[in-house]
Amino acid sequence: MDEEYDGTGLTECILSGLLSVDGKKVLHMDRNDYYGGESASLNLTQLYQKFRNTPPPEELQLGRDRDYAVDLIPKFILASGELTKILVHTEVTRYLDFKQIAGSYVYRDGKISKVPSNESEAIRSPLMGLFEKNRARKFFLYLQQWKEDDPATHQGFDANTQTMKELYTKFGLEPGTQDFIGHAMALWFDDDYIERPAKETMERIILYTQSMARYGKSPYIYPLYGLGELPQAFARLSAIYGGTYMLDKKIESINVDESGKFTGVTSDGETVKAKKVIGDPSYFGAGQDPVEGGKVRVLETRKVVRAICILKHPIPGTDNADSAQIIIPQNQVGRKNDIYIASVSAAHSVAGKDVWLAIVSTIVETSVPERELLPGLQLLGTIVDKFVSITPLYEPTSDGSADNIFISKSFDPTSHFDSVVTDVNDLYQRVTGGPLELKKRDTELESS
Amino acid sequence: MAPRTASFKLVLLGESAVGKSSLVLRFVRDEFSDFRESTIAAFLTQTVPLDDSTNIKFEIWDTVGYKSLAPIYFRNANAAVIVYDITQASFDKAKSWVRELQRQADPNIVIMLVGNKSDLKASRKVPRELAEQFAKDEELLFTEASAKTGDGVDGLFMSIAKKLPLAAPKTPGSSGVKVANTPKSEESQRACTC
Numbered sequence: 160m161d162e163e164y165d166g167t168g169l170t171e172c173i174l175s176g177l178l179s180v181d182g183k184k185v186l187h188m189d190r191n192d193y194y195g196g197e198s199a200s201l202n203l204t205q206l207y208q209k210f211r212n213t214p215p216p217e218e219l220q221l222g223r224d225r226d227y228a229v230d231l232i233p234k235f236i237l238a239s240g241e242l243t244k245i246l247v248h249t250e251v252t253r254y255l256d257f258k259q260i261a262g263s264y265v266y267r268d269g270k271i272s273k274v275p276s277n278e279s280e281a282i283r284s285p286l287m288g289l290f291e292k293n294r295a296r297k298f299f300l301y302l303q304q305w306k307e308d309d310p311a312t313h314q315g316f317d318a319n320t321q322t323m324k325e326l327y328t329k330f331g332l333e334p335g336t337q338d339f340i341g342h343a344m345a346l347w348f349d350d351d352y353i354e355r356p357a358k359e360t361m362e363r364i365i366l367y368t369q370s371m372a373r374y375g376k377s378p379y380i381y382p383l384y385g386l387g388e389l390p391q392a393f394a395r396l397s398a399i400y401g402g403t404y405m406l407d408k409k410i411e412s413i414n415v416d417e418s419g420k421f422t423g424v425t426s427d428g429e430t431v432k433a434k435k436v437i438g439d440p441s442y443f444g445a446g447q448d449p450v451e452g453g454k455v456r457v458l459e460t461r462k463v464v465r466a467i468c469i470l471k472h473p474i475p476g477t478d479n480a481d482s483a484q485i486i487i488p489q490n491q492v493g494r495k496n497d498i499y500i501a502s503v504s505a506a507h508s509v510a511g512k513d514v515w516l517a518i519v520s521t522i523v524e525t526s527v528p529e530r531e532l533l534p535g536l537q538l539l540g541t542i543v544d545k546f547v548s549i550t551p552l553y554e555p556t557s558d559g560s561a562d563n564i565f566i567s568k569s570f571d572p573t574s575h576f577d578s579v580v581t582d583v584n585d586l587y588q589r590v591t592g593g594p595l596e597l598k599k600r601d602t603e604l605e606s607s
Numbered sequence: 608m609a610p611r612t613a614s615f616k617l618v619l620l621g622e623s624a625v626g627k628s629s630l631v632l633r634f635v636r637d638e639f640s641d642f643r644e645s646t647i648a649a650f651l652t653q654t655v656p657l658d659d660s661t662n663i664k665f666e667i668w669d670t671v672g673y674k675s676l677a678p679i680y681f682r683n684a685n686a687a688v689i690v691y692d693i694t695q696a697s698f699d700k701a702k703s704w705v706r707e708l709q710r711q712a713d714p715n716i717v718i719m720l721v722g723n724k725s726d727l728k729a730s731r732k733v734p735r736e737l738a739e740q741f742a743k744d745e746e747l748l749f750t751e752a753s754a755k756t757g758d759g760v761d762g763l764f765m766s767i768a769k770k771l772p773l774a775a776p777k778t779p780g781s782s783g784v785k786v787a788n789t790p791k792s793e794e795s796q797r798a799c800t801c
Binding site for chain 2: 246256374405
């Protein structure tokens with residue numbers, strides 16, 4: 160056994176897929192009896208079981224159990240983002256069907272407006288006044304023409320040394336427009352980026368606009384039947400290339416030799432030997448008191464609060480959209496971190512007829528996390544039922560090179576998967592000693 | 608006019624060592640080996656002519672690698688082949704797969720129950736009548752076949768092809784987006800043997 164995996168979360172499944180294709184012998188185990196770990200999608204019974212320990216209440220009339228696939232982590236896929244590249248490269252797209260997210264919205268001055276997806280929507284958009292629109296247009300034109308290796312397109316601005324704040328100033332953009340660009344397009348969830356060199360933010364805006372241009376309407380796509388399909392699709396890839404999958408395997412111990420190097424894993428009284436182990440923080444002591452003399456392998460960095468809400472109507476102000484993302488920039492509601500709302504519905508085969516799911520989330524800043532979600536919850540209208548959770552986020556304390564134990568990061572609160580793919584790339588490099596190279600292939604898309 | 612090709616997803620189910628993969632390899636490549644250790648081809652396609660105007664392309668999913676099957680395995684499956692070994696006590700497992708399909712799969716799925724190793728009649732443990740009656744009660748297609756001799760193999764896939772509702776789309780959703788790297792037309796010519 161070359162590699163052994165714990166937890167069938169998306170990060171682990173992408174890696175087991177990629178490494179199986181590379182010819183590595185992979186065994187993949189999960190303590191749960193379902194695929195996906197934290198990135199699973201649950202049916203109604205599983206959802207109520209997890210949060211309430213009760214069956215779904217009859218009186219809510221939510222429809223058939225099997226029509227539901229409720230994500231625990233709200234994320235969408237950027238149409239031109241890193242995850243799309245991996246999906247296409249590995250051809251796992253043949254196991255999945257995708258649908259667009261109907262619109263991306265941003266909160267400004269007390270109400271939500273659609274992030275314009277084309278020129279005519281931009282002209283009609285209430286997000287900016289006439290003069291500001293003109294300034295913003297010049298800003299976007301600048302980004303469209305900007306090429307890193309062509310100084311003529313830089314207009315005297317050095318994106319590597321000058322900050323984003325300086326770039327905003329150069330185009331004279333208002334604070335509200337900065338919120339809109341930095342948070343709804345560059346998708347930063349706090350304002351730290353403003354004082355850093357502008358390049359990373361410029362690249363993020365360019366990625367957003369490219370993704371938007373790809374299918375129109377919004378920059379996001381989403382797999383039918385929920386995000387839980389993604390880890391399963393990569394698990395399928397791994398299985399085709401010889402990987403083995405076992406669920407419902409409680410992990411009793413992660414075994415190491417005298418020098419602390421990984422030797423194998425014991426589950427149900429059986430020990431599997433392997434050279435390396437990859438897993439999510441929950442298998443390496445997350446949330447547990449450290450064993451005396453034991454190594455602390457993961458540390459909590461911050462907490463995320465999420466409210467999974469069941470609605471019987473589309474989110475007000477979204478033009479009856481079957482799905483939407485809403486970003487509430489932190490400045491707009493006096494916070495340090497943005498509030499995100501991700502909404503999907505029966506159109507994505509994740510909920511019963513005439514039912515919408517909306518997940519409101521943010522990074523915890525106070526001792527009453529649920530109250531922090533209020534600006535988001537208030538946008539939803541009547542909430543039929545709501546499941547609130549507070550999840551600590553963990554990161555590994557070491558890169559795994561010394562002990563061959565490679566630990567992924569918890570899913571962060573960003574609204575899309577690019578940071579997950581960054582973690583995948585990072586882990587791949589650490590595990591194999593070489594960078595993950597995706598062959599360039601032409602991507603083709605059909606709208607039907 | 609060139610015949611149109613309709614694609615269908617077919618999943619293979621059954622206890623290990625009953626010959627699931629052997630049946631598929633006989634069907635797709637007309638090969639058989641007594642000593643094949645484990646499955647080497649987990650995703651195979653095979654196209655058969657149904658009539659002058661229609662070809663049926665089977666996208667065959669083998670269970671290799673799964674100690675625990677994922678829901679994605681059953682998702683949008685148009686047909687299932689449940690295999691048991693007539694010389695082994697593997698019929699109960701086949702029955703439990705029928706229940707599993709009734710629970711997880713599309714209600715319109717075409718299910719074929721296959722008693723493999725029909726060449727080893729001398730060591731038979733599962734009476735043909737028993738399986739036949741069960742298939743009748745559950746409204747399944749049924750046959751016995753031998754991956755080793757090839758007896759009944761093509762026939763069983765043809766019986767499935769004839770039962771598939773040709774009008775039914777393979778995937779739901781009319782406004783979906785396709786994220787792929789090969790045009791559909793090429794895909795049909797490319798048999799994946801990975």
